[in-house]
Amino acid sequence: MTAHNPIVQAFVKLGGFIQDFCESHNSGANIANADFKEVLAKAEQQNGWFTQENMLYSLGHWAHLLTEENMATWLSQYAFEKGKNAKVVGIVMAGNIPLVGFHDFICVLLSGNKVQAKLSSNDTALLPYLAEQLVGFEGSLKDSIQFVDGKFNHFDAVIATGSNNTSRYFEYYFGKKPNIIRKNRNAVAVLTGKETKEELIALGEDIFRYYGLGCRNVSKIYVPKDYSFELLFNSLFEYKDIIHQHKYANNYDYNKAVYLMSEFKILDNGFLVLKEDEGFASPIASLFYEHYDSLDAIKSFLEDRKEDIQCVVSKGFLASEIGFGETQKPGLKDYADGIDTLDFLQQL
Template sequence: MNDHHKTFIAFVKLGEFLSDFCQSKSKNDPWFEKLDAAIDLAKHKNGWFTRDNVLFALSGWADLLTEENLNLWLSEYDLTQNRHKTVALIMAGNIPLVGFHDFISVLLTGNKVIAKLSSNDDVLISFIRDYLVYLEPELQKSIVFEKGQLSDFDAVIATGSNNTSRYFEHYFGKGPHIIRKNRNSIAVLSGDETTAQLNALGEDIFRYYGLGCRSVSKIFVPKGYDFDQLFKALYSYNKIIHQNKYANNYDYNKAVYLMSEFKILDNGFIILKQDETYASPIASLFYEFYEDLEVLKMKLKEESDQLQCIVSKGIIENEVAFGETQRPGLSDYADNVDTVDFLLKT
C-alpha cells in the first residue's frame, strides 16, 4: 500500500471514529475518553469553544471524511502531479478546527505539514494529529507542529486578519503562498422569506457566536422591511445570552451604541444596527436597506474580495442556502482559492 493510500485510509478511519463519538456509540475505546478530555481542555483554554460548538465542528468533519466524499473531491485532480514538499500552515483559531481543511489538503496531496497552531485552537488539532499517528505511524514524520519560527518550507498557507496579512506578505510573499485576510458573510433578504428560512438564518448568525468568516454579520433588506418577522423567527436562539462571554459583548456593544446615540433595534440577545460596513461586533448584526436589487448585486460583485458567503434564496449567483454557511463541502474553498490546485502546481 503506497503512502498516499495509507494517509487516505487514516482519514476515512478518523471520520468513522468522529462519527461514532458524535453519535455517542459507546465503545470500549480509550480514544473516546481522550477526545472527551480534549474537548474539556479546549473549552477551558478558550471559553468560546463550548461542547456544543466543538461537537458541531466534529460532526461536520465526520460527515465529510468518508471514502465516497474524499474520492469525489480528489477525483477532480491529478495527484500524480504533486512534487513532495513541506508546506507551512499558519492557522487561525477563531472557531474549532478552522484550519483543518488546509491540514487535510496538504497531507492528502502527499505533502508534509509544518504548522504553527493558534493558541486559541491547539488542543483539538493536536488530538487529531495523535489519533492519525496512532492509525498510521508513518504520518508522524509528515506532521510537525512548530512553536518557534517556521523554517525550511517550500510553500505557505497563512490565515489571519487584515493586519497580520501585511506581516505575512512581508515574510512569506517571495515564495509560493496563499495569504487570507478578514472576510465576512452576509444575507440578502427579499422580504418574502418563510419563518423556517429566517429561523435557519439564525444558525448562520449565531453558530460559533458569529466568530467565523462564514458567520452572517450583516443583512441587506428591502426598504420598508418588517424586522418583527425576523425577530420572531430568531427568538428560539435566545438562550445564547446565557453564555457569559457573549452576554458581556452584548452588554458592552449595546452601551457603546446607546452612548453614541446610534439608532438600534434590540430583542434582548442581539442588536441590529444600520451600518454600511460588513464586520459587525459579537452580539450585533448590521443591516442595510436596498431599493434596486441589480444595483445591490453590482455592489456585492465589486466588493466580493471582502465576502465569504452570501445567503439568499434565488437572488444571488453562487448563493448559500439558509442555515448552511457553517456546513461547507470539501470543495468550498476559503476565499474561492483552490488549495489543492495550488498545492499540486507549486
C-alpha cells in the first residue's frame, strides 16, 4: 500500500486535523475546534481518569504518528492484496486509557477490511468523533465503520483486549473465529543504580502517565541488592501534584491503608507507595519492586515471563528495551503483545 492510497491519505489528514486542534488548544487561543472541545469534555465527564491533559497527550502522540512519512515507512513492510474481499473484524476495545483501541481500528481499515467496534463504556466519545472526521476525509470508509452496543452482528474475525478474566469469555465466544485475544500485561523497569536523576525523572513519566492505567505503564522495578531509593524518590518528587487528582488520591489512601493494616513493609513519599512484591501488576498509586542478584539472572527470568510483560525499560540491558520516559510513545509498528496485527488481518 502506498502513501497515495486514499485511506492512507485520510489518516494523514486526520493526523493534521488532530495536530491543528492540539496546537490551537495548547496555545490558549480561543480558536480551538468547539465540537472537538465538547467531545473532550464529554469524555472527561464519562471517565474521571480521562483528564484534558492525558487526552491531549494521547491525541498529540497520534498526530505525531499519522504523517505521510511515518505511514509510508510502516506500510512499506507489507504487500497488500488488491481486490480481496473485505472481512468484518470485530474489535472489543478496552477503556483504560484514551483511544487505547485506535491502533487496531487503523489496522483493520488499512488492511482493506471493515471495522465493527464495541467500545468500552468508559470511552465512547473520542473514537466515534474521530471516525466521523475520517469519513469526512474519505467518504468510501462510511460503510467500513460500525459501532455496536450489544453483540457483534455477522463478523469474520475478532481482536479483543481485556483482562486475564475477560479473556476466558473471549476465548469461549470468539475461539472458533480467527482472533487476537489480549490479556493483562505490564511494563517493568530494570535499574542498576547508575541512572542519572534525569533518567529517573523520565521513568516517572512511564509510571505516572495515565495514572499508571496502561499496559505500557511501569508497575514494577527491579533493583540491585544494595539499591538506595533516595535518588529515585527525589526524582519522582517532580510528579507530586498527581495526588491532587481525587480518584488517584483515593486509591493512594486506600492501598496505603491496606498495606499498613497488613503490616507490609512499604516505602512512601506522600503520593506513591513502594512495596516489595513478586507480582507485576501493582495497584494504582503503588509501585512494586524486587531485588535481583545479577543482570544475567533477571534477564533470564524476564525472558521466561515474557507473556506477562508488555515492555522493559532499561539502559543497555536488552536489545528490545524501551528508553526511560518512552513507554507511552509507541510507534506504529510497536504492536501490543508483540503480535503483528496487520499481518494477521492480511491473512484473513
